[in-house]
Amino acid sequence: MHEIIRLVNRNLTISLNMGFVIWQIIFPLIYIFVAGFAYTALIHQVPFGNKTLDYPAFIATGMIGFNIMNSTLISGIIIWNDRRHGMFEQILVGPFTRAQYILSNVYTIGIIGLVSAAMITAVGYPLFFKQVEFNVLTIPLVVFASITGSILFGSIASIISTRLKSSEGFNVVINTVFLFFAFVSTAFYPAQGAPPILSTAFYFNPLTYLVDVVRAGIFGYFNGLVATEMTVLGIGATVLFLVATKLLSKLEL
Protein backbone atom coordinates (compact mmCIF):
# COMPACT_ATOMS: atom_id res chain seq x y z
CA MET A 1 0.00 0.00 0.00
CA HIS A 2 1.21 3.47 -0.79
CA GLU A 3 2.34 5.70 2.08
CA ILE A 4 -0.41 8.24 1.52
CA ILE A 5 -3.13 5.59 1.48
CA ARG A 6 -1.79 4.22 4.76
CA LEU A 7 -1.85 7.67 6.30
CA VAL A 8 -5.39 8.33 5.02
CA ASN A 9 -6.47 4.99 6.45
CA ARG A 10 -5.02 6.03 9.79
CA ASN A 11 -6.58 9.50 9.65
CA LEU A 12 -10.02 8.10 8.91
CA THR A 13 -9.70 5.54 11.70
CA ILE A 14 -8.84 8.12 14.33
CA SER A 15 -11.49 10.60 13.10
CA LEU A 16 -14.49 8.36 12.69
CA ASN A 17 -15.62 7.78 16.22
CA MET A 18 -19.06 7.95 17.76
CA GLY A 19 -18.79 11.61 18.70
CA PHE A 20 -17.89 12.52 15.18
CA VAL A 21 -20.80 10.58 13.69
CA ILE A 22 -23.29 12.13 16.09
CA TRP A 23 -21.99 15.63 15.51
CA GLN A 24 -21.67 15.21 11.75
CA ILE A 25 -24.73 13.24 10.79
CA ILE A 26 -27.30 12.97 13.52
CA PHE A 27 -27.13 16.58 14.63
CA PRO A 28 -27.50 18.04 11.11
CA LEU A 29 -30.40 15.71 10.39
CA ILE A 30 -32.24 16.74 13.51
CA TYR A 31 -31.53 20.31 12.59
CA ILE A 32 -32.86 19.91 9.07
CA PHE A 33 -36.09 18.41 10.25
CA VAL A 34 -36.71 20.39 13.41
CA ALA A 35 -35.54 23.79 12.22
CA GLY A 36 -36.76 23.21 8.70
CA PHE A 37 -40.30 22.64 9.79
CA ALA A 38 -40.34 24.95 12.79
CA TYR A 39 -39.14 27.95 10.82
CA THR A 40 -41.48 27.28 7.92
CA ALA A 41 -44.08 29.07 9.97
CA LEU A 42 -41.86 32.18 10.01
CA ILE A 43 -40.24 31.91 6.62
CA HIS A 44 -42.62 30.50 4.07
CA GLN A 45 -40.86 30.88 0.84
CA VAL A 46 -37.38 31.85 -0.16
CA PRO A 47 -36.75 33.48 -3.52
CA PHE A 48 -33.92 31.74 -5.32
CA GLY A 49 -32.97 32.82 -8.82
CA ASN A 50 -36.00 32.40 -11.02
CA LYS A 51 -37.95 30.29 -8.55
CA THR A 52 -39.11 30.21 -4.96
CA LEU A 53 -38.11 27.48 -2.55
CA ASP A 54 -39.80 26.06 0.52
CA TYR A 55 -37.78 26.81 3.63
CA PRO A 56 -37.15 23.10 4.38
CA ALA A 57 -35.71 22.68 0.87
CA PHE A 58 -33.62 25.81 1.38
CA ILE A 59 -32.20 24.74 4.71
CA ALA A 60 -31.59 21.13 3.68
CA THR A 61 -29.40 22.30 0.82
CA GLY A 62 -27.75 24.81 3.13
CA MET A 63 -26.93 21.99 5.48
CA ILE A 64 -24.94 20.24 2.77
CA GLY A 65 -22.52 23.13 2.64
CA PHE A 66 -22.66 23.59 6.38
CA ASN A 67 -21.78 19.96 6.90
CA ILE A 68 -18.86 20.08 4.51
CA MET A 69 -17.49 23.01 6.47
CA ASN A 70 -18.21 21.40 9.79
CA SER A 71 -16.63 18.07 9.02
CA THR A 72 -13.58 19.50 7.31
CA LEU A 73 -12.93 22.01 10.08
CA ILE A 74 -13.01 19.04 12.41
CA SER A 75 -10.77 16.85 10.29
CA GLY A 76 -8.44 19.81 9.71
CA ILE A 77 -7.99 19.58 13.44
CA ILE A 78 -6.18 16.28 12.85
CA ILE A 79 -3.00 18.29 12.55
CA TRP A 80 -3.69 20.10 15.78
CA ASN A 81 -4.41 16.85 17.60
CA ASP A 82 -1.37 15.20 16.09
CA ARG A 83 0.82 17.99 17.38
CA ARG A 84 -0.81 17.94 20.78
CA HIS A 85 -0.54 14.18 21.16
CA GLY A 86 2.96 13.87 19.73
CA MET A 87 1.81 11.98 16.65
CA PHE A 88 3.01 14.69 14.28
CA GLU A 89 6.64 14.10 15.30
CA GLN A 90 6.12 10.37 15.51
CA ILE A 91 4.84 10.20 11.95
CA LEU A 92 7.67 12.41 10.73
CA VAL A 93 10.31 10.08 12.21
CA GLY A 94 8.52 7.24 10.44
CA PRO A 95 8.76 6.22 6.78
CA PHE A 96 6.91 9.32 5.57
CA THR A 97 7.73 12.76 4.20
CA ARG A 98 6.06 15.98 5.28
CA ALA A 99 4.53 16.29 1.84
CA GLN A 100 2.92 12.88 2.22
CA TYR A 101 1.55 13.80 5.61
CA ILE A 102 0.11 17.04 4.26
CA LEU A 103 -1.44 15.34 1.23
CA SER A 104 -2.90 12.57 3.35
CA ASN A 105 -4.68 15.20 5.40
CA VAL A 106 -6.04 16.88 2.29
CA TYR A 107 -7.36 13.58 0.97
CA THR A 108 -8.86 12.70 4.33
CA ILE A 109 -10.58 16.06 4.50
CA GLY A 110 -11.81 15.72 0.91
CA ILE A 111 -13.19 12.24 1.54
CA ILE A 112 -14.95 13.27 4.72
CA GLY A 113 -16.33 16.37 2.99
CA LEU A 114 -17.69 14.41 0.02
CA VAL A 115 -19.18 11.66 2.16
CA SER A 116 -20.84 14.18 4.48
CA ALA A 117 -22.26 16.03 1.49
CA ALA A 118 -23.55 12.81 -0.04
CA MET A 119 -25.20 11.69 3.20
CA ILE A 120 -26.95 14.97 3.86
CA THR A 121 -28.03 15.06 0.23
CA ALA A 122 -29.45 11.56 0.48
CA VAL A 123 -31.30 12.18 3.71
CA GLY A 124 -32.40 15.72 2.90
CA TYR A 125 -33.55 14.69 -0.55
CA PRO A 126 -37.23 14.12 0.40
CA LEU A 127 -37.33 17.73 1.51
CA PHE A 128 -36.14 19.30 -1.66
CA PHE A 129 -36.76 16.74 -4.39
CA LYS A 130 -39.90 18.53 -5.62
CA GLN A 131 -37.85 21.55 -6.50
CA VAL A 132 -34.73 19.80 -7.74
CA GLU A 133 -33.82 20.49 -11.30
CA PHE A 134 -31.14 18.12 -12.41
CA ASN A 135 -29.10 19.09 -15.38
CA VAL A 136 -25.62 18.53 -16.74
CA LEU A 137 -24.23 21.01 -14.25
CA THR A 138 -25.73 19.50 -11.10
CA ILE A 139 -23.10 16.90 -10.30
CA PRO A 140 -20.08 18.97 -11.43
CA LEU A 141 -21.25 21.95 -9.38
CA VAL A 142 -21.90 19.96 -6.22
CA VAL A 143 -18.65 18.04 -6.52
CA PHE A 144 -16.67 21.19 -7.29
CA ALA A 145 -18.19 22.93 -4.28
CA SER A 146 -17.55 19.93 -2.03
CA ILE A 147 -13.92 19.59 -2.98
CA THR A 148 -12.94 23.26 -3.04
CA GLY A 149 -14.98 23.84 0.12
CA SER A 150 -13.29 20.93 1.89
CA ILE A 151 -9.83 22.08 0.96
CA LEU A 152 -10.61 25.67 1.86
CA PHE A 153 -11.98 24.93 5.32
CA GLY A 154 -9.48 22.13 5.92
CA SER A 155 -6.69 24.61 5.12
CA ILE A 156 -8.15 27.19 7.49
CA ALA A 157 -8.18 24.64 10.29
CA SER A 158 -4.64 23.57 9.39
CA ILE A 159 -3.39 27.15 9.42
CA ILE A 160 -4.94 27.73 12.83
CA SER A 161 -3.41 24.42 13.97
CA THR A 162 0.08 25.47 13.00
CA ARG A 163 -0.14 28.99 14.42
CA LEU A 164 -1.44 28.32 17.91
CA LYS A 165 0.22 26.76 20.92
CA SER A 166 -2.37 26.51 23.68
CA SER A 167 -5.49 24.38 23.67
CA GLU A 168 -7.62 27.16 25.14
CA GLY A 169 -6.55 29.56 22.41
CA PHE A 170 -7.18 26.94 19.78
CA ASN A 171 -10.70 26.19 20.99
CA VAL A 172 -11.60 29.86 21.22
CA VAL A 173 -10.36 30.57 17.72
CA ILE A 174 -11.95 27.50 16.12
CA ASN A 175 -15.29 28.16 17.83
CA THR A 176 -15.30 31.82 16.85
CA VAL A 177 -14.46 30.99 13.27
CA PHE A 178 -17.08 28.29 13.26
CA LEU A 179 -19.85 30.51 14.65
CA PHE A 180 -19.08 33.30 12.23
CA PHE A 181 -18.94 30.99 9.24
CA ALA A 182 -22.06 29.10 10.24
CA PHE A 183 -24.39 31.93 11.06
CA VAL A 184 -23.14 34.83 8.98
CA SER A 185 -23.86 32.91 5.81
CA THR A 186 -26.64 31.93 3.46
CA ALA A 187 -26.73 28.42 4.91
CA PHE A 188 -29.66 29.13 7.20
CA TYR A 189 -31.29 32.22 5.74
CA PRO A 190 -31.19 33.99 2.41
CA ALA A 191 -29.21 37.15 1.79
CA GLN A 192 -32.26 38.81 0.34
CA GLY A 193 -34.35 40.27 3.14
CA ALA A 194 -31.50 40.26 5.67
CA PRO A 195 -30.33 43.67 6.94
CA PRO A 196 -27.87 45.17 4.42
CA ILE A 197 -24.90 45.00 6.81
CA LEU A 198 -25.53 41.32 7.38
CA SER A 199 -26.10 40.46 3.76
CA THR A 200 -22.83 42.22 2.88
CA ALA A 201 -21.05 40.30 5.65
CA PHE A 202 -22.42 37.09 4.15
CA TYR A 203 -20.15 37.63 1.19
CA PHE A 204 -17.04 37.83 3.35
CA ASN A 205 -17.69 34.23 4.24
CA PRO A 206 -16.58 31.30 2.10
CA LEU A 207 -19.46 29.19 3.39
CA THR A 208 -21.86 31.50 1.54
CA TYR A 209 -20.08 30.79 -1.72
CA LEU A 210 -20.00 27.09 -1.02
CA VAL A 211 -23.70 26.94 -0.18
CA ASP A 212 -24.68 29.13 -3.13
CA VAL A 213 -22.83 26.88 -5.56
CA VAL A 214 -24.35 23.72 -4.09
CA ARG A 215 -27.84 25.23 -4.37
CA ALA A 216 -27.16 26.39 -7.90
CA GLY A 217 -26.33 22.80 -8.79
CA ILE A 218 -29.29 21.23 -7.05
CA PHE A 219 -31.89 23.72 -8.20
CA GLY A 220 -30.47 24.04 -11.69
CA TYR A 221 -29.81 27.73 -11.60
CA PHE A 222 -26.56 28.94 -13.05
CA ASN A 223 -25.64 32.54 -13.79
CA GLY A 224 -22.72 34.97 -13.77
CA LEU A 225 -22.84 35.38 -9.99
CA VAL A 226 -22.51 31.62 -9.48
CA ALA A 227 -19.58 31.54 -11.92
CA THR A 228 -17.91 34.34 -9.94
CA GLU A 229 -18.56 32.51 -6.69
CA MET A 230 -16.96 29.38 -8.10
CA THR A 231 -13.91 31.37 -9.13
CA VAL A 232 -13.63 32.87 -5.65
CA LEU A 233 -13.96 29.42 -4.07
CA GLY A 234 -11.34 27.96 -6.38
CA ILE A 235 -8.86 30.77 -5.80
CA GLY A 236 -9.55 30.86 -2.06
CA ALA A 237 -9.02 27.11 -1.71
CA THR A 238 -5.78 27.23 -3.71
CA VAL A 239 -4.30 30.17 -1.84
CA LEU A 240 -5.24 28.88 1.60
CA PHE A 241 -3.98 25.42 0.72
CA LEU A 242 -0.61 26.83 -0.36
CA VAL A 243 -0.34 28.90 2.81
CA ALA A 244 -1.25 25.90 4.97
CA THR A 245 1.31 23.73 3.22
CA LYS A 246 4.00 26.36 3.55
CA LEU A 247 3.34 26.83 7.27
CA LEU A 248 3.25 23.13 7.88
CA SER A 249 6.46 22.45 6.03
CA LYS A 250 8.19 25.21 8.00
CA LEU A 251 6.86 24.07 11.35
CA GLU A 252 9.74 23.75 13.82
CA LEU A 253 10.04 20.54 15.76
Add this chain to the structure above:
Amino acid sequence: MGRKESILLYSIEINSLSKSYGDFIAVDGIDLKVEKGKIFGFLGPNGAGKTTTMKMLTTLIPPSGGKMNILGIDGIKSPLEIRKKIGVVLQQPSYEPTLSVEKSLEKYGMMWNVEKKIRKNRVEELLISFDLADIRKKKNDDLSIGQRRRVQVAREFMHDMELLFLDEPTVGLDPSARRGLLDFIKGKVKDGLTIFFTTHILEEAEYLCDDIAIINKGKIIAVDTPADLKNKFGREKTIKIHVSEQKDMSSLLSGIPDCTVEHDSGTVLTVRSSQSEQVLQEILKILASNHVPVEDLSVVPTSLEEIFLSVVKNSNA
Protein backbone atom coordinates in the same frame (compact mmCIF):
# COMPACT_ATOMS: atom_id res chain seq x y z
CA MET B 1 24.42 -4.47 -3.15
CA GLY B 2 24.97 -6.58 -0.05
CA ARG B 3 28.63 -5.64 0.04
CA LYS B 4 28.17 -2.44 1.95
CA GLU B 5 25.96 -4.02 4.55
CA SER B 6 28.29 -6.92 5.18
CA ILE B 7 31.16 -4.61 6.06
CA LEU B 8 29.04 -2.23 8.11
CA LEU B 9 30.64 -2.18 11.54
CA TYR B 10 29.01 0.90 12.96
CA SER B 11 25.31 1.61 12.90
CA ILE B 12 25.94 5.23 13.78
CA GLU B 13 28.97 7.35 12.90
CA ILE B 14 28.86 11.08 13.53
CA ASN B 15 31.54 13.71 13.13
CA SER B 16 31.47 17.11 14.82
CA LEU B 17 27.71 17.14 14.78
CA SER B 18 26.23 20.33 16.17
CA LYS B 19 22.95 22.13 16.64
CA SER B 20 22.44 25.78 17.53
CA TYR B 21 19.30 27.64 18.38
CA GLY B 22 20.20 31.26 17.68
CA ASP B 23 23.27 31.96 19.80
CA PHE B 24 22.66 28.97 22.01
CA ILE B 25 24.63 25.83 21.19
CA ALA B 26 22.57 22.83 22.26
CA VAL B 27 24.93 20.23 20.77
CA ASP B 28 28.53 21.27 20.36
CA GLY B 29 30.42 19.29 17.75
CA ILE B 30 30.15 15.74 19.01
CA ASP B 31 31.82 12.61 17.58
CA LEU B 32 30.38 9.16 18.17
CA LYS B 33 30.54 5.63 16.85
CA VAL B 34 27.94 3.08 17.75
CA GLU B 35 28.82 -0.53 17.00
CA LYS B 36 26.31 -2.66 15.22
CA GLY B 37 24.36 -5.01 17.46
CA LYS B 38 25.22 -3.17 20.67
CA ILE B 39 23.27 -1.16 23.19
CA PHE B 40 24.71 2.31 23.37
CA GLY B 41 23.82 4.42 26.39
CA PHE B 42 23.66 8.16 25.95
CA LEU B 43 23.79 9.60 29.39
CA GLY B 44 23.58 13.11 30.69
CA PRO B 45 21.78 15.47 33.05
CA ASN B 46 18.66 17.32 31.97
CA GLY B 47 19.35 19.88 29.27
CA ALA B 48 22.64 18.23 28.26
CA GLY B 49 21.58 17.86 24.63
CA LYS B 50 20.49 14.20 24.53
CA THR B 51 17.12 14.78 22.92
CA THR B 52 18.51 17.30 20.47
CA THR B 53 21.16 14.78 19.40
CA MET B 54 18.55 12.10 19.01
CA LYS B 55 16.30 14.34 16.95
CA MET B 56 19.19 14.95 14.58
CA LEU B 57 20.11 11.27 14.35
CA THR B 58 16.52 10.36 13.57
CA THR B 59 16.39 13.14 10.93
CA LEU B 60 13.58 14.96 12.70
CA ILE B 61 15.62 18.17 12.78
CA PRO B 62 18.55 19.12 10.55
CA PRO B 63 21.98 19.58 12.17
CA SER B 64 23.60 23.02 12.07
CA GLY B 65 26.89 21.39 11.15
CA GLY B 66 28.81 18.16 10.96
CA LYS B 67 28.31 14.80 9.34
CA MET B 68 26.27 11.80 10.22
CA ASN B 69 26.08 8.36 8.78
CA ILE B 70 23.30 6.10 9.99
CA LEU B 71 23.25 2.45 8.88
CA GLY B 72 25.67 3.35 6.14
CA ILE B 73 23.37 6.08 4.79
CA ASP B 74 24.20 9.77 4.66
CA GLY B 75 21.85 11.41 7.13
CA ILE B 76 21.83 14.77 5.43
CA LYS B 77 21.27 13.50 1.90
CA SER B 78 18.86 10.61 2.42
CA PRO B 79 16.86 11.10 5.61
CA LEU B 80 13.85 9.14 4.35
CA GLU B 81 16.00 6.09 3.59
CA ILE B 82 17.19 6.14 7.18
CA ARG B 83 13.72 6.58 8.63
CA LYS B 84 12.54 3.47 6.81
CA LYS B 85 15.09 1.38 8.73
CA ILE B 86 14.91 2.78 12.23
CA GLY B 87 12.47 2.78 15.09
CA VAL B 88 12.08 5.82 17.33
CA VAL B 89 10.55 6.30 20.74
CA LEU B 90 10.72 10.00 21.41
CA GLN B 91 10.94 11.50 24.85
CA GLN B 92 7.63 13.27 24.48
CA PRO B 93 4.53 11.10 24.75
CA SER B 94 2.77 10.20 21.54
CA TYR B 95 -0.51 8.36 21.33
CA GLU B 96 -3.80 8.13 19.45
CA PRO B 97 -6.29 9.26 22.10
CA THR B 98 -9.39 7.89 20.37
CA LEU B 99 -8.04 4.40 19.71
CA SER B 100 -7.93 1.43 22.04
CA VAL B 101 -4.57 0.01 23.05
CA GLU B 102 -4.79 -2.95 20.68
CA LYS B 103 -6.14 -0.86 17.83
CA SER B 104 -3.37 1.67 18.16
CA LEU B 105 -0.75 -1.10 17.95
CA GLU B 106 -2.56 -2.59 14.95
CA LYS B 107 -2.83 0.73 13.13
CA TYR B 108 0.78 1.55 13.79
CA GLY B 109 1.77 -1.72 12.16
CA MET B 110 -0.48 -0.84 9.23
CA MET B 111 1.25 2.54 8.89
CA TRP B 112 4.54 0.65 8.63
CA ASN B 113 3.06 -1.59 5.95
CA VAL B 114 3.40 -4.72 8.05
CA GLU B 115 1.42 -7.63 6.67
CA LYS B 116 -1.95 -8.10 8.31
CA LYS B 117 -1.26 -11.58 9.63
CA ILE B 118 2.10 -10.63 11.11
CA ARG B 119 0.50 -7.56 12.60
CA LYS B 120 -2.10 -9.62 14.39
CA ASN B 121 0.50 -11.94 15.89
CA ARG B 122 2.74 -9.10 16.98
CA VAL B 123 -0.12 -7.28 18.69
CA GLU B 124 -0.81 -10.37 20.78
CA GLU B 125 2.86 -10.87 21.62
CA LEU B 126 3.41 -7.24 22.59
CA LEU B 127 0.24 -7.04 24.67
CA ILE B 128 1.72 -9.83 26.77
CA SER B 129 5.35 -8.67 26.81
CA PHE B 130 4.37 -5.19 27.91
CA ASP B 131 1.70 -6.33 30.33
CA LEU B 132 -1.05 -4.59 28.39
CA ALA B 133 -3.43 -7.51 27.93
CA ASP B 134 -5.77 -6.37 30.69
CA ILE B 135 -6.17 -2.93 29.20
CA ARG B 136 -6.19 -3.90 25.52
CA LYS B 137 -9.69 -2.51 24.99
CA LYS B 138 -9.09 0.73 26.90
CA LYS B 139 -8.75 3.96 24.98
CA ASN B 140 -5.34 5.61 25.12
CA ASP B 141 -7.00 8.74 26.46
CA ASP B 142 -8.08 6.82 29.56
CA LEU B 143 -4.67 5.36 30.38
CA SER B 144 -2.25 6.44 33.10
CA ILE B 145 0.97 8.09 31.99
CA GLY B 146 2.96 4.90 32.66
CA GLN B 147 0.51 2.75 30.72
CA ARG B 148 0.64 5.17 27.80
CA ARG B 149 4.41 5.07 27.83
CA ARG B 150 4.32 1.29 27.70
CA VAL B 151 1.99 1.39 24.72
CA GLN B 152 4.27 3.90 23.04
CA VAL B 153 7.33 1.71 23.48
CA ALA B 154 5.50 -1.53 22.61
CA ARG B 155 4.10 0.07 19.46
CA GLU B 156 7.58 0.62 18.08
CA PHE B 157 8.19 -3.13 18.03
CA MET B 158 5.28 -3.61 15.62
CA HIS B 159 7.64 -3.06 12.71
CA ASP B 160 11.02 -4.44 11.71
CA MET B 161 14.04 -2.21 12.09
CA GLU B 162 17.81 -2.33 12.22
CA LEU B 163 18.35 0.43 14.74
CA LEU B 164 16.14 1.61 17.56
CA PHE B 165 16.33 4.99 19.28
CA LEU B 166 14.86 5.23 22.75
CA ASP B 167 14.75 8.61 24.48
CA GLU B 168 14.30 8.07 28.22
CA PRO B 169 11.84 5.23 27.62
CA THR B 170 11.49 4.27 31.28
CA VAL B 171 10.36 7.65 32.57
CA GLY B 172 6.99 7.26 34.25
CA LEU B 173 7.25 3.48 34.62
CA ASP B 174 7.08 1.70 37.95
CA PRO B 175 10.15 -0.39 38.96
CA SER B 176 8.79 -3.71 37.73
CA ALA B 177 7.66 -2.29 34.37
CA ARG B 178 11.03 -0.59 34.12
CA ARG B 179 12.91 -3.83 34.66
CA GLY B 180 10.54 -5.63 32.30
CA LEU B 181 11.25 -3.14 29.56
CA LEU B 182 15.02 -3.28 30.02
CA ASP B 183 14.94 -7.07 29.83
CA PHE B 184 12.73 -7.01 26.76
CA ILE B 185 15.24 -4.69 25.09
CA LYS B 186 18.11 -7.01 26.02
CA GLY B 187 16.28 -9.85 24.33
CA LYS B 188 15.84 -7.84 21.13
CA VAL B 189 19.55 -7.08 20.97
CA LYS B 190 20.29 -10.79 20.99
CA ASP B 191 18.30 -10.90 17.74
CA GLY B 192 20.69 -8.41 16.14
CA LEU B 193 19.09 -5.05 16.82
CA THR B 194 21.26 -2.03 17.61
CA ILE B 195 19.95 0.33 20.26
CA PHE B 196 20.69 3.95 21.04
CA PHE B 197 19.39 4.50 24.53
CA THR B 198 19.11 7.85 26.21
CA THR B 199 18.75 8.19 29.94
CA HIS B 200 19.67 10.33 32.90
CA ILE B 201 19.51 7.30 35.18
CA LEU B 202 22.89 5.69 35.53
CA GLU B 203 21.73 2.37 36.94
CA GLU B 204 19.77 1.77 33.78
CA ALA B 205 22.73 2.44 31.55
CA GLU B 206 24.90 0.25 33.74
CA TYR B 207 22.39 -2.60 33.64
CA LEU B 208 21.69 -2.40 29.94
CA CYS B 209 24.45 -0.82 27.92
CA ASP B 210 27.59 -2.15 26.27
CA ASP B 211 28.99 1.34 25.87
CA ILE B 212 28.20 4.63 27.49
CA ALA B 213 28.79 8.20 26.40
CA ILE B 214 28.33 10.97 28.91
CA ILE B 215 27.19 14.29 27.52
CA ASN B 216 27.06 17.58 29.37
CA LYS B 217 26.29 21.03 28.03
CA GLY B 218 26.31 19.75 24.47
CA LYS B 219 29.76 18.15 24.71
CA ILE B 220 30.74 14.54 25.14
CA ILE B 221 32.90 14.24 28.21
CA ALA B 222 33.50 10.49 28.41
CA VAL B 223 32.91 7.41 26.26
CA ASP B 224 33.59 3.91 27.54
CA THR B 225 32.16 0.65 28.73
CA PRO B 226 30.45 0.85 32.12
CA ALA B 227 33.23 -1.28 33.63
CA ASP B 228 36.03 0.88 32.23
CA LEU B 229 34.31 4.02 33.35
CA LYS B 230 34.28 2.58 36.82
CA ASN B 231 37.95 1.65 36.57
CA LYS B 232 38.98 5.00 35.25
CA PHE B 233 37.06 7.13 37.68
CA GLY B 234 36.09 4.57 40.24
CA ARG B 235 39.26 3.65 42.15
CA GLU B 236 37.82 6.11 44.56
CA LYS B 237 36.10 4.72 47.57
CA THR B 238 33.73 6.35 49.93
CA ILE B 239 34.51 6.17 53.65
CA LYS B 240 31.70 6.78 56.06
CA ILE B 241 32.46 7.39 59.73
CA HIS B 242 29.94 7.69 62.50
CA VAL B 243 31.20 9.15 65.77
CA SER B 244 29.32 9.54 69.05
CA GLU B 245 30.56 13.02 69.94
CA GLN B 246 30.02 16.25 68.07
CA LYS B 247 33.42 17.35 66.73
CA ASP B 248 34.70 19.56 63.98
CA MET B 249 36.08 16.59 62.10
CA SER B 250 36.60 18.38 58.80
CA SER B 251 39.33 20.55 60.24
CA LEU B 252 40.81 17.65 62.21
CA LEU B 253 41.24 15.73 58.96
CA SER B 254 42.20 18.63 56.74
CA GLY B 255 45.88 17.68 56.80
CA ILE B 256 45.43 14.25 55.20
CA PRO B 257 46.40 14.12 51.51
CA ASP B 258 43.94 12.71 48.92
CA CYS B 259 41.01 13.00 51.24
CA THR B 260 37.96 14.89 50.07
CA VAL B 261 35.30 15.57 52.63
CA GLU B 262 31.94 15.06 50.94
CA HIS B 263 29.67 15.54 53.86
CA ASP B 264 30.08 16.50 57.51
CA SER B 265 27.19 16.62 59.93
CA GLY B 266 29.33 16.74 63.05
CA THR B 267 28.72 13.11 63.91
CA VAL B 268 28.58 11.58 60.43
CA LEU B 269 31.40 12.20 58.01
CA THR B 270 31.66 11.06 54.41
CA VAL B 271 35.05 11.16 52.75
CA ARG B 272 36.20 10.17 49.26
CA SER B 273 39.65 9.01 48.39
CA SER B 274 41.44 6.96 45.79
CA GLN B 275 43.84 5.67 48.46
CA SER B 276 41.23 4.62 50.92
CA GLU B 277 43.46 2.18 52.85
CA GLN B 278 46.07 4.73 53.89
CA VAL B 279 43.53 7.49 54.38
CA LEU B 280 41.45 5.32 56.65
CA GLN B 281 44.51 4.55 58.78
CA GLU B 282 45.27 8.26 59.08
CA ILE B 283 41.73 9.12 60.03
CA LEU B 284 41.57 6.50 62.73
CA LYS B 285 44.92 7.69 64.13
CA ILE B 286 43.78 11.29 64.29
CA LEU B 287 40.43 10.42 65.83
CA ALA B 288 42.11 8.25 68.47
CA SER B 289 44.64 10.91 69.40
CA ASN B 290 41.76 13.39 69.80
CA HIS B 291 39.77 10.91 71.87
CA VAL B 292 36.86 10.76 69.45
CA PRO B 293 35.06 7.41 69.85
CA VAL B 294 34.13 5.78 66.53
CA GLU B 295 30.69 4.22 66.50
CA ASP B 296 30.50 2.85 63.01
CA LEU B 297 32.70 2.69 59.96
CA SER B 298 32.26 1.61 56.37
CA VAL B 299 34.18 1.71 53.11
CA VAL B 300 32.24 1.29 49.85
CA PRO B 301 33.24 1.57 46.21
CA THR B 302 32.05 4.82 44.71
CA SER B 303 28.97 4.09 42.61
CA LEU B 304 28.74 4.88 38.94
CA GLU B 305 26.14 7.39 39.96
CA GLU B 306 28.74 9.35 41.92
CA ILE B 307 31.27 9.04 39.13
CA PHE B 308 28.70 10.43 36.79
CA LEU B 309 27.98 13.33 39.08
CA SER B 310 31.63 14.11 39.59
CA VAL B 311 32.48 13.85 35.88
CA VAL B 312 29.64 16.21 35.12
CA LYS B 313 30.67 18.51 37.95
CA ASN B 314 34.26 18.65 36.70
CA SER B 315 33.13 19.43 33.18
CA ASN B 316 30.96 22.25 34.51
CA ALA B 317 33.92 23.77 36.32
